[in-house]
Amino acid sequence: MDTQPLYAIKAELFKALAHPVRIRLLEVIAADPDLAAPVSRLLDVTGAEPSALSQHLAVLKRAGVVDSTRSGNAVVYRLTEPLVADLLIVARAFLLRRLAGHDADAGRLAVAQHLPTLPGASVRSVLEAALAESDPVERTAKP
Template sequence: MGTIKTAIPAVSPLTGEPMKRADAERLAGVLKALADPARLRLLSLIQSAPEREASVSDLTTPLGLSQPTVSHHLRILTEAGLLERDKRGVWAYYRLMPSTIAVIADLLTPPRKRATRRTR
C-alpha cells in the first residue's frame, strides 16, 4: 500500500454524486487501513493512553503481537494519515489524527444525517 497522505476526497460516496477514481482509491486505501481488527485496537489503545500517544513498546503487550508486527500496522495507519509519528531520540510516539477520523466519519454519514448531526 502506497502513501495515502494526500487529501481525502470531499465528495462522499453517499451524496449521489459520482466520485472521481483517484478520490475513490484514496478513500478505499484509508478504509482498508481501518479494516484490520489489530489496527482498530491500536487506534483505541493509542487514544486511551496517557497523553493520547504511545510507542511500539507500549503497544506490543496489550495486543499480544511482536514488535515488528506492531510496527508494520503503525506504518500502515501512519501512511493512511490516521496517525502521526513523532520521533524522540530512539523512540517514536504515535498519536491519532482526529481531523482525518472526522473527515472519514463525515464522508460515511448520509447527507441528511450530517445536517441533523451538525445542528445539535
C-alpha cells in the same frame, strides 16, 4: 493535485483500517488524553511481535491516520486528527447496534460492551444511543 474520486480515497482509508490489530492500535492511541501512545505500550497491549507491529503502524502512517515522533529510543504514535477517535466511536456504535439486533450475537454483544472506553463517549452511552435507534418496529417500517 490528486484527481482520484473521493470514494476511492475513502476505500483506501478503510483498507488501511481493515485489520483487527490496527483497530486495536487506534483504540489504544485514541483512549489516551493526548491521543498518543508509545510503541512499548502498543506492544504490551497487542502482544504483537515488534516486526508485525511495525508493519501495522507503517500501514496506518501511510494512510495518514497516525504519525510518530522519536525521543531517544522511545517512539510515540499519535492520531493525526481527533476525528479518527470519533470514527472509532461511530464504528463501535454501529457494531453494538448490529449485535443488539441479532439474538445469536448475545455473547459477542457482551464482549463488545466491555471494550475499553473511547474518548468522548462511554461504551454505555454509545450503546444507549445505538439501541435508542434500534426499535424493531421502526426498523421494519423504514425502506
